[in-house]
Amino acid sequence: MSALDVTADSGAPASGGAPVSAPPPAISVRHLWHRYGSLDVLRDVSFDVAHGEIFGFIGPNGAGKTTTIRAMATLLEPTAGSVHIDGYDAALDPDEVRKIIGYMPDHAGVYERITVREFLEFFADAYRIPELGVVDAVIELTELAKLSDRLVATLSKGMKQRLQIARTLLHDPKVLVLDEPASDLDPRARIEVRDLLLELRELGKTIFLSSHILTELSDVCTSVGILERGQLVVAGPIGEIAERLAAERGRREPAAPVPPDLAAPLMPPLPAAAEGGAPNFAPEAPPAAVVTPGGAPIPQATRKRLKLRVLGDSQAIVPMLEGGSGVLGVEPGPGGSLSLYYVGGDQYVAEVVRYLVTSGVGLVSVEPERNELERIFLEVTRGDLT
Ligand SMILES: Nc1ncnc2c1ncn2[C@@H]1O[C@H](COP(=O)(O)OP(=O)(O)OP(=O)(O)O)[C@@H](O)[C@H]1O
Numbered sequence: 247m248s249a250l251d252v253t254a255d256s257g258a259p260a261s262g263g264a265p266v267s268a269p270p271p272a273i274s275v276r277h278l279w280h281r282y283g284s285l286d287v288l289r290d291v292s293f294d295v296a297h298g299e300i301f302g303f304i305g306p307n308g309a310g311k312t313t314t315i316r317a318m319a320t321l322l323e324p325t326a327g328s329v330h331i332d333g334y335d336a337a338l339d340p341d342e343v344r345k346i347i348g349y350m351p352d353h354a355g356v357y358e359r360i361t362v363r364e365f366l367e368f369f370a371d372a373y374r375i376p377e378l379g380v381v382d383a384v385i386e387l388t389e390l391a392k393l394s395d396r397l398v399a400t401l402s403k404g405m406k407q408r409l410q411i412a413r414t415l416l417h418d419p420k421v422l423v424l425d426e427p428a429s430d431l432d433p434r435a436r437i438e439v440r441d442l443l444l445e446l447r448e449l450g451k452t453i454f455l456s457s458h459i460l461t462e463l464s465d466v467c468t469s470v471g472i473l474e475r476g477q478l479v480v481a482g483p484i485g486e487i488a489e490r491l492a493a494e495r496g497r498r499e500p501a502a503p504v505p506p507d508l509a510a511p512l513m514p515p516l517p518a519a520a521e522g523g524a525p526n527f528a529p530e531a532p533p534a535a536v537v538t539p540g541g542a543p544i545p546q547a548t549r550k551r552l553k554l555r556v557l558g559d560s561q562a563i564v565p566m567l568e569g570g571s572g573v574l575g576v577e578p579g580p581g582g583s584l585s586l587y588y589v590g591g592d593q594y595v596a597e598v599v600r601y602l603v604t605s606g607v608g609l610v611s612v613e614p615e616r617n618e619l620e621r622i623f624l625e626v627t628r629g630d631l632t
């Protein structure tokens with residue numbers, strides 16, 4: 247496991263009362279411990295979530311995600327440590343915290359024998375929200391209009407999940423805390439939830455969500471925390487974590503120098519390099535154009551890596567790729583290996599391969615790598631289950 251510093255204090259102590267100077271983070275968890283019987287299920291968990299983030303809290307079953315979330319939602323008094331939401335201490339100011347957060351528990355029950363609209367009106371009443379216009383606004387935002395007169399009992403699981411998220415929005419919370427919002431959903435329902443979360447982020451909400459399934463989160467989260475056996479092994483923006491891990495890896499395994507005799511001229515002529523033009527093999531939209539149906543941008547937090555191996559010195563094909571559309575970086579390695587960092591899908595990879603082969607490069611192997619979040623996860627965890 248890597249010894250990444252995930253427990254550093256931010257320096258600005260959150261007070262029990264209203265914030266006074268620099269705005270506090272949306273969520274600040276400090277040295278959280280929790281013990282059930284003789285089992286320490288949380289062991290010194292600390293992290294911050296900045297305003298406007300979509301923070302994915304990832305960990306296997308039993309890692310302690312729900313326990314952490316219940317402490318954030320003022321439903322569990324931790325054995326030690328603190329949680330502050332927007333500067334308010336969850337233990338000292340639970341009422342304030344409840345106004346700020348919209349909490350969706352895992353396996354939240356619904357009342358079945360009322361309509362969608364009645365369900366939301368009931369909770370609007372419970373939250374003492376005076377205007378019923380709020381219910382209409384939430385129904386519109388969550389695209390439940392067509393279902394508003396349906397009995398809750400007749401909704402699919404995905405629709406019920408959407409209704410649960412709608413319920414958490416009624417009091418216009420700044421921070422959403424969602425425990426496993428996408429579990430048990432089919433791919434389409436999961437995409438719908440993802441797009442809704444992205445649109446809520448566009449409206450200025452901070453979103454904290456948990457999952458034990460990595461792929462649920464890789465295209466929605468701007469930052470992550472990975473929890474294993476009650477300990478946070480890494481936390482922060484995905485790009486930053488990837489860079490820190492790469493730097494650590496570099497310190498552990500310095501790149502081997504390329505032996506001079508391997509730089510032999512096995513490589514055929516490189517027409518594109520000779521012409522000096524940057525290749526254009528990006529048949530897909532650039533990242534900025536990737537949006538949800540509602541127009542919210544999907545963060546490209548995860549760059550992808552393609553591992554190539556060519557005959558001869560891979561350094562020679564760097565100029566062919568650098569500056570090409572969709573190319574984020576090119577790193578030659580020893581033995582003809584080369585890493586191409588890019589944004590795109592399978593079609594993009596196929597275009598790169600075609601471009602290299604028609605340019606006369608002796609391509610030996612092409613290996614698309616797992617996405618960045620999966621790579622981080624495999625690198626920092628040991629696969630331990632409690
Ligand atoms: N009320 C309880 N009493 C005793 N032990 C508990 C209680 N609630 C949870 N635990 C234990 O605490 C540990 C962490 O549980 P928690 O529900 O927080 O994990 P989780 O990461 O949310 O898991 P999952 O992905 O299955 O939801 C587990 O070992 C669990 O058995």
Ligand SMILES: [Mg+2]
Pocket residue numbers: 311312313352425
């Ligand atoms: Mg859980």
